[in-house]
Amino acid sequence: MRKILGLTVVITGAAALAVVAGGPAIAAPQPSSVRCVEPTQITIRSLTFDPAVTSPGQTVTATVVARNCTSQTVRASLRWTLRFVGDTPGVPAGCPVVDPLPVTVGFPPERSVSSSIDALVLPSCTARTLEVTARYTDSGGALLDERTRRVLIVPAG
Numbered sequence: 001m002r003k004i005l006g007l008t009v010v011i012t013g014a015a016a017l018a019v020v021a022g023g024p025a026i027a028a029p030q031p032s033s034v035r036c037v038e039p040t041q042i043t044i045r046s047l048t049f050d051p052a053v054t055s056p057g058q059t060v061t062a063t064v065v066a067r068n069c070t071s072q073t074v075r076a077s078l079r080w081t082l083r084f085v086g087d088t089p090g091v092p093a094g095c096p097v098v099d100p101l102p103v104t105v106g107f108p109p110e111r112s113v114s115s116s117i118d119a120l121v122l123p124s125c126t127a128r129t130l131e132v133t134a135r136y137t138d139s140g141g142a143l144l145d146e147r148t149r150r151v152l153i154v155p156a157g
Helices: none
Strands: 002-004 007-009 042-050 059-068 074-085 101-107 112-120 129-137 143-153
Touching (some): 042 143, 059 074, 059 129, 059 143, 074 112, 074 143, 101 112
Antiparallel strands (some): 002 007, 007 112, 074 101, 074 129
């Protein structure tokens, strides 16, 4: 776990799938009954938030589940991008700017892997939403799959 501009990054998982030295780990691969439509790439199955709505001063966890649709082991780069969004362009008052957070992920053949990131919404943050993007690329930087979602930030009270 490490603090980055008011953000706590936690990626949990099995030691067998440890990522780049010093980096976080990824959750153990899970078999899936879902079949891939296009069996040539990593496919994002879901990007969810817990809780589904948050408030300043609270932490929200974003979890991405992606599947290796091939019969080969695949190493991919997962880049988390987090952006606080308000009523006007730019960074809302009291909110941090967050640099993209890259993680290397190993996908066993035909398995799903989940990765999570915790984001602390600072008490002073005036944003209305937190936009989270999970983007997988191959070793050459080519896009494999990408998903963006927003979680609503409701003022406490």
